[in-house]
Amino acid sequence: MTLEEFHKELSFVNASRENRMKYANMVLNDMSLFPKLIDILFMVNDKVSSRAAWVLEFVCAEYIYAIVPHLDTFTKNINKIHLDSSVRPVSKVCEFITKTYYSKEPNTIKKALRPEYKERIIEACFDWMISTQKVAPKVYAMESLFLYGLDYDWIHPELTQILEQNFQMQSAAFKVRAKRTLLKIKKSKALKKS
Structure with missing residues (x-):
């Protein structure tokens, strides 16, 4: 075809x-x-x-591994996606990639997700968090950013600031997920200290 x-x-x-x-x-x-x-x-x-x-x-x-040979193209271009009906599924795919990368099982994504790919996903996620996106892309971005924040020390403070600043202006669904994410950030901070 x-x-x-x-x-x-x-x-x-x-x-x-x-x-x-x-x-x-x-x-x-x-x-x-x-x-x-x-x-x-x-x-x-x-x-x-x-x-x-x-x-x-x-x-x-x-089958998340279908994207492996295309990670460079995908991550280079995700910041160009702007139609609401495209942003939600693309942010979900970013979350799939991130969750697979952080899963306990060895897998191809762990080997294939180069630092520059992670950085592009992180950048896109922050863009979705601070833009006027609907709740779903923000929720997927929040989860991805929480996970990347386990390895990148600067992410959790930035994410916390965004969640706290925007909290009052957001929907009930956003607030529930934001509270949960803020709690997970606190717990991970406490684990790092102990």
Whole structure:
């Protein structure tokens, strides 16, 4: 399938879980489509890019290692994503990458996630935290930043400051997650001291 054909195919993706899973399975069954999915994702002003983002989230939920050969391209371009319907799934993929990296099991992401890739994800997460994004991308960014903060000493203080400054202006869902994250930061700080 050419890039143009796949682009046309992705224009039929809709918001239903079944539909997104159908297209994710199409990619999972033919991994030659994955680089095309990434290419379409980064056609950031094209509405089909959001549909590619939805499919990417489902592919990565099933098989996160599909993104390994594309980590450089993915992390270099995530800051270009701006459509709300693309930001949420891309922030979720960043969270998948981060959680896999910090899992206790040895895995390919641990070997493949170079420092510059982590830094790009961290930068994107902070951008989502301080911008006018909806709650979901902020929640995924919060979780990723908490985990990276276990290795980068400067992250937890920055994240704490953002959470505390924005607390009153945010939704109930944000406040619940922010409280939980602030508590986890306090606990990790206490563990480092002991």
